[in-house]
Amino acid sequence: MTSGERHDPGRSGRGVPGVRPPGPAEPPARGRRAGGRRAGDSGTREAIGEAARAQFAEHGYHGATIRGIAAAAGVDPALVHHYYGTKEALFAAAMRIPVVPSEVLTAALSGREAGGPGFGAHLVRTALTLWESDGIKETFLALLRSAVTSDQASVMLREFISDSILSTVARLTGLDKQGSPAEAEYRAAMVATQMLGLALTRLVLGLPAVAGASVDELAASVGPSVERYLAGDIELPPRLARPKRPARPRGSA
Amino acid sequence: MTSGERHDPGRSGRGVPGVRPPGPAEPPARGRRAGGRRAGDSGTREAIGEAARAQFAEHGYHGATIRGIAAAAGVDPALVHHYYGTKEALFAAAMRIPVVPSEVLTAALSGREAGGPGFGAHLVRTALTLWESDGIKETFLALLRSAVTSDQASVMLREFISDSILSTVARLTGLDKQGSPAEAEYRAAMVATQMLGLALTRLVLGLPAVAGASVDELAASVGPSVERYLAGDIELPPRLARPKRPARPRGSA
Numbered sequence: 001m002t003s004g005e006r007h008d009p010g011r012s013g014r015g016v017p018g019v020r021p022p023g024p025a026e027p028p029a030r031g032r033r034a035g036g037r038r039a040g041d042s043g044t045r046e047a048i049g050e051a052a053r054a055q056f057a058e059h060g061y062h063g064a065t066i067r068g069i070a071a072a073a074g075v076d077p078a079l080v081h082h083y084y085g086t087k088e089a090l091f092a093a094a095m096r097i098p099v100v101p102s103e104v105l106t107a108a109l110s111g112r113e114a115g116g117p118g119f120g121a122h123l124v125r126t127a128l129t130l131w132e133s134d135g136i137k138e139t140f141l142a143l144l145r146s147a148v149t150s151d152q153a154s155v156m157l158r159e160f161i162s163d164s165i166l167s168t169v170a171r172l173t174g175l176d177k178q179g180s181p182a183e184a185e186y187r188a189a190m191v192a193t194q195m196l197g198l199a200l201t202r203l204v205l206g207l208p209a210v211a212g213a214s215v216d217e218l219a220a221s222v223g224p225s226v227e228r229y230l231a232g233d234i235e236l237p238p239r240l241a242r243p244k245r246p247a248r249p250r251g252s253a
Numbered sequence: 254m255t256s257g258e259r260h261d262p263g264r265s266g267r268g269v270p271g272v273r274p275p276g277p278a279e280p281p282a283r284g285r286r287a288g289g290r291r292a293g294d295s296g297t298r299e300a301i302g303e304a305a306r307a308q309f310a311e312h313g314y315h316g317a318t319i320r321g322i323a324a325a326a327g328v329d330p331a332l333v334h335h336y337y338g339t340k341e342a343l344f345a346a347a348m349r350i351p352v353v354p355s356e357v358l359t360a361a362l363s364g365r366e367a368g369g370p371g372f373g374a375h376l377v378r379t380a381l382t383l384w385e386s387d388g389i390k391e392t393f394l395a396l397l398r399s400a401v402t403s404d405q406a407s408v409m410l411r412e413f414i415s416d417s418i419l420s421t422v423a424r425l426t427g428l429d430k431q432g433s434p435a436e437a438e439y440r441a442a443m444v445a446t447q448m449l450g451l452a453l454t455r456l457v458l459g460l461p462a463v464a465g466a467s468v469d470e471l472a473a474s475v476g477p478s479v480e481r482y483l484a485g486d487i488e489l490p491p492r493l494a495r496p497k498r499p500a501r502p503r504g505s506a
Contacts, residue, residue, distance in 0.1 A: 141401055148398045148457055158458045166460075182462075189454065189462035190474055196458075197450020201442065204401055205411045205449075207419075209435075209442035213490055220488035221443055225478040235473035237466055 045083045048073045052084075052094040057152060061091060061159035088164045095143060098135045102168040109172040119173075120230065121223025127195055128202075128215040137203050144204065166192060173230050183240045190229035198222060298336050301326045305337075305347040310405060314344060314412035341417045348396060351388045355421040362425040372426075373483065374476025380448055381455075381468040390456050397457065419445060426483050435493045443482035451475060 051073035055064040066087055070077040084090035089100045108126040112119055130136060146153035166188040170176045175184040198218065201210040210218070228234060304326035308317040319340055323330040337343035342353045361379040365372055383389060399406035419441035423429045428437040451471065454463045463471070481487060 145398075145401045148394055148401055154458060158460055161458065162460065186462045186466070186474075189460050192460060193450040193454045193463060193475065194447055194478070195450065196453050197446040197448065200449050200453055201446045205407060205414065207411055207415065207442050207445060209439045210446060213439070217488075217490040221439075221482075221490075222446065224487075225447070225481065228478065229474075234477075235470075237470040237474075 044073075044075060044079065048075060048080055048083060048090075049094050052090050056091060056094060056156055060152075060155045061157075061163060066090070091160060091164075095139065096135070097139050097143075098133065099130065101165050104130060105165070105168045105172060109169075112172075118223065120225065120227030121219040123169075123191075123226055123230075124195070124198070124223050125215055125219040128198070128218060131199060131203060132215070140199060140203055144200075161192065169230075175230060180240060183236060186236060186240050187229050187234070190234070191226050194222060194225055194229065297326075297328060297332065301328060301333055301336060301343075302347050305343050309344060309347060309409055313405075313408045314410075314416060319343070344413060344417070348392065349388070350392050350396075351386065352383065354418050357383060358418070358421045358425060362422075365425075371476065373478065373480030374472040376422075376444075376479055376483075377448070377451070377476050378468055378472040381451070381471060384452060384456060385468070393452060393456055397453075414445065422483075428483060433493060436489060439489060439493050440482050440487070443487070444479050447475060447478050447482065 048069065052064070052069045055069045055072055058064075059068070064087075066080050067077050069090070070080045073080070080090065084093055086100075088102055091097075092100045104126070109123065112122065131140065143153075143157055147157045148154070162185075166185070167176075169191060170184040170188045175187055178184070198210070201207045202218075213221075301322065305317070305322045308322045308325055311317075312321070317340075319333050320330050322343070323333045326333070333343065337346055339353075341355055344350075345353045357379070362376065365375065384393065396406075396410055400410045401407070415438075419438070420429075422444060423437040423441045428440055431437070451463070454460045455471075466474075
């Protein structure tokens with residue numbers, strides 16, 4: 001546990017804005033779309049969660065469908081939506097990720113421009129703050145453990161990161177509107193190389209200088225790198241530079 | 254002993270200069286300092302390797318000693334040095350890392366200035382080229398797997414990265430001569446956040462945009478971030494800025 005607090009969520013702009021602070025890792029019993037329903041039928045909900053875990057593991061994040069998960073759980077697809085909402089939310093619940101990543105990112109990043117000042121630091125701060133939340137470190141370790149142990153799990157995690165997290169980042173930062181989709185994907189992936197490395201060194205390895213720094217300190221040091229990947233003048237693989245950079249004006253002033 | 258190699262070293266500037274391209278992951282039977290000795294007594298050598306694995310796991314990279322490993326293997330410490338050379342080389346062999354990281358880094362980076370143009374890209378290219386080598390991916394996965402599974406293994410890997418890899422980077426880039434030792438440690442750790450994230454996304458997760466890019470492409474995109482961490486004007490945690498930045502002229506124009 002790094003900068004070591006278990007803290008109260010409302011303490012001073014540290015929380016991720018607009019997002020309920022995640023509780024301890026829970027079974028998929030959040031019933032986010034369950035409206036006023038009482039949690040009486042938690043057996044059904046758990047059966048869906050179980051089926052989802054199995055289906056995601058077997059078919060990957062792409063391949064698993066709400067329909068297939070419903071069939072495996074022996075329920076109507078509408079019930080899956082009812083209990084869990086989107087496929088992403090279902091995946092998050094099944095994997096015991098205490099938040100829905102795209103929701104957190106949307107709350108934290110919308111309205112900000114990718115090129116705007118301090119955007120990179122803001123993104124880093126958002127991610128780091130989230131990682132300090134209860135249950136996240138354990139979830140991260142569990143996901144990474146499975147990815148390192150099983151090819152199947154690695155595919156699942158890769159697809160989830162690509163489909164859910166990176167595409168959200170691309171959309172929120174307007175990356176998907178500039179350049180080609182391939183460029184957006186590449187830039188978002190570069191952000192992932194930095195952010196996942198931060199998670200690995202801070203949460204798993206606990207490198208002293210990384211684990212001992214505060215969220216704000218790391219945001220200040222790492223933010224500009226993230227900003228450069230998102231909106232800066234990085235050197236792109238030539239095959240990616242299509243619509244916006246006709247002949248790739250390299251070295252143009 | 255960087256002479257005897259397994260593949261054609263001259264293959265087009267891709268190899269790490271001055272370092273034998275690593276062969277497939279081998280048991281610790283490299284006998285790096287074994288001079289002209291024949292590998293007749295491979296039993297002893299393997300016993301030392303076994304003892305080393307156990308001692309590193311139990312005491313961490315810091316805590317394990319050549320003396321303790323020799324005792325555990327029931328041999329004279331001189332024999333450990335004879336077969337394996339340094340503690341780092343012994344660790345590398347025991348962990349089936351097909352190279353000695355500090356040797357590779359020294360060969361690749363010495364004589365280059367951390368602030369020099371293209372240094373970051375060169376460092377990234379060196380690491381990526383190494384990772385493409387036979388046996389490295391498997392070793393990386395194995396180390397990461399153990400680190401994610403066991404706290405003990407995580408401590409061991411952390412200490413190895415700090416003591417061997419990061420301190421070598423700090424020394425070779427002159428980081429250890431500028432600023433405080435704490436600043437050097439922090440900058441090197443920032444490099445680690447980027448480089449390990451690159452390894453994680455490329456080797457473990459296989460994010461398409463990262464796994465599909467060439468070494469040179471990634472070096473071009475990521476290099477400047479590494480350069481900034483090593484020698485650039487990054488925002489340092491205030492407590493680190495001692496000798497060089499008297500009162501931390503934050504925001505001074």
